[in-house]
Amino acid sequence: xxxxxxxxxxxxxxxxxxxxxxxxxxxxxxxxxxxxxxxxxxxxxxxxxxxxxxxxxxxxxxxxxxxxxxxxxxxxxxxxxxxxxxxxxxxxxxxxxxxxxxxxxxxxxxxxxxxxxxxxxxxxxxxxxxxxxxxxxxxxx
Numbered sequence: 001x002x003x004x005x006x007x008x009x010x011x012x013x014x015x016x017x018x019x020x021x022x023x024x025x026x027x028x029x030x031x032x033x034x035x036x037x038x039x040x041x042x043x044x045x046x047x048x049x050x051x052x053x054x055x056x057x058x059x060x061x062x063x064x065x066x067x068x069x070x071x072x073x074x075x076x077x078x079x080x081x082x083x084x085x086x087x088x089x090x091x092x093x094x095x096x097x098x099x100x101x102x103x104x105x106x107x108x109x110x111x112x113x114x115x116x117x118x119x120x121x122x123x124x125x126x127x128x129x130x131x132x133x134x135x136x137x138x139x140x141x
Contacts, residue, residue, distance in 0.1 A: 002139075004139065005136065005139060008132050008135045008136055008139070009132065009136070011128050011131070011132045011135075012128065012129050012131075012132025012133065012136075014125075014128055015124075015125040015126065015127070015128025015129030015130075015131070015132060016125065016129050017125065018121045018122070018124055018125025018128065019121070019122050019125035019126055019129065020125075021121050021125075022117075022118045022119065022120070022121030022122035022123075022124075022125060023118070023122060024118075025117060025118035025121065026118030026119060026122065027118075029115050029118060031096070032094055032096055032102065032104065033094065033115070035096065035097065035098075036094035036095060036096055036097075037066070037067055037094065037095055037097055038092055038093070038094050038106055039064050039065065039066070039067070039092070039093060039095065040064065040090055040091070040092060040093075041062040041063060041064035041090070041091050041092070041093040041103075041105075042062065042063050042064070042088065042089070042090060042091075043060055043061070043062060043085045043086065043087055043088060043089045043090075043091060044061050044062065044063045044073065044087070044088075045060070045061030045087070046058055046059070046060055046061065046083045046084075046085070046087065047059050047061070049079055057079035057080060057081060058079060058080045058081070058082060058083050058084065059075045059076065059079055060075065060076045060080070060083075060084060060085055060105060061073065061074070061075050061076075062074055062075070062076060062091070062093055062103060062105070064093055064095070064103070066095065066097070066100050067097070070100065072095070072100045072101060072103070074095075074100070074101040074102075074103045075103075076093070076103055076104050076105050077102060077103065077104045078104045078105060078107070084105075084107075085105070091105050091106070092105070092106040093105055093106060094106050
């Protein structure tokens with residue numbers, strides 16, 4: 001296998017990895033939206049989280065009471081590029097009744113954008129994977 005073929009194959013593998021990551025995220029998000037329960041919560045903390053590559057996003061810590069009366073403290077699954085909610089703010093959250101610490105703030109438009117991340121990963125990954133296949137076929141023809 002030539003150097004170029006190796007690079008193209010790695011791009012194809014990256015594409016497949018993005019497709020799998022997108023599918024996992026989409027399934028997880030859809031499950032939460034379909035089976036999740038919306039309740040009021042209070043923002044009790046915000047802390048930075050360093051991303052790969054050195055970027056920083058913010059986690060929001062929340063406290064809420066489940067429908068069966070348990071008080072839960074958890075971090076929202078969605079991170080933000082800067083602190084998103086004031087300490088003490090009241091927000092709506094969606095939590096998974098089977099795993100109540102899996103929670104996200106019901107942010108309306110911002111939440112819809114987060115729901116698009118999975119499909120966008122799938123689309124980008126599919127483009128990389130198909131492009132790699134086309135390139136390999138072109139090299140061998």
